[in-house]
Amino acid sequence: MSEISPTGLGLRHSLSLTAGTPVLTLAGIRPAEGIRPGDRLVARSGAVAVLAAEMTTLPQTEMVAIGASTLAHGQPDETLLVPADQPLLLRGARAELLYGQSPVVLPARRLVDGQLTRLLPMEDVDLVTLTFAAPAAIYASELHPVTRPEPLALAV
Numbered sequence: 001m002s003e004i005s006p007t008g009l010g011l012r013h014s015l016s017l018t019a020g021t022p023v024l025t026l027a028g029i030r031p032a033e034g035i036r037p038g039d040r041l042v043a044r045s046g047a048v049a050v051l052a053a054e055m056t057t058l059p060q061t062e063m064v065a066i067g068a069s070t071l072a073h074g075q076p077d078e079t080l081l082v083p084a085d086q087p088l089l090l091r092g093a094r095a096e097l098l099y100g101q102s103p104v105v106l107p108a109r110r111l112v113d114g115q116l117t118r119l120l121p122m123e124d125v126d127l128v129t130l131t132f133a134a135p136a137a138i139y140a141s142e143l144h145p146v147t148r149p150e151p152l153a154l155a156v
Contacts, residue, residue, distance in 0.1 A: 012051070013135050013147035018063070018081045019055065019126035024139035032128035032140070043136040044089070044144065052131040061125050064108040066143075067116040070094075080141055083127060084109040084119060089137045089144035105137075105146050 017023070017032040024042040025035070033055055040047045062084040082088065084107065091103035099106070111117045130138075137146045 010152040011149045012131050012152045013133070013149055014129050014131045015136075015138070015145045015147045016083045016086055016127045016129045017140055017145060018083070019128055021080070021128075021140050032130070033126070035128065035130060041130075041136075041138050043138045045136065048132050048134070048136045048138070050130055051133055052129075054129045054131075056127055056129065058125045058127060060121065060123055061127075062109070063120050063122045063125060064112060065118045065120055066108070066111060067118075070111075070116040080143065081120075081122075081125075082108040082143065082145070087146040087148060089146050091144075 019031070019033045021032040022029045023032050023035055026040045026042065026047055030039075035041070035050055035053045037050055037052055039050045039053075041050060063081045064084050066080045066082060068078050086108050087105050088108055088111070089103050089105050090099075090111070093102075095102035095104045109119060112119045132147055135147050135149070137144045
């Protein structure tokens with residue numbers, strides 16, 4: 001069932017991941033580009049079905065490089081690249097320290113400190129956009145990307 005926004009438009013809920021990002025599905029871990037419509041992903045609220053999966057190459061974009069062990073002890077275990085405007089669920093001591101509460105949802109660019117977490121202009125970035133019927137925070141690598149609501153015109 002689609003949500004209806006106050007403007008009368010339907011909503012879809014999407015998030016974007018760098019190609020190669022490991023995503024936790026009910027069938028195991030798969031790279032983001034291997035996710036297909038109908039696949040069920042593990043989310044913080046339970047399993048969610050993918051409505052659409054689209055890969056695009058952005059000629060120029062800003063990415064956030066999140067350094068190893070910058071979010072928590074041993075997390076992430078390697079540097080991860082995330083679209084700068086992709087909302088992430090941050091929880092635990094880092095969220096408490098930086099934002100006074102846990103959990104908190106914020107765009108990846110808000111994690112940038114210029115040293116361990118950096119904003120990088122990049123070219124020719126392959127991104128996978130996953131779309132769901134409802135809001136979700138999925139498990140992707142050691143991050144929790146959160147969907148963004150987007151208007152979707154309803155057929156009359």
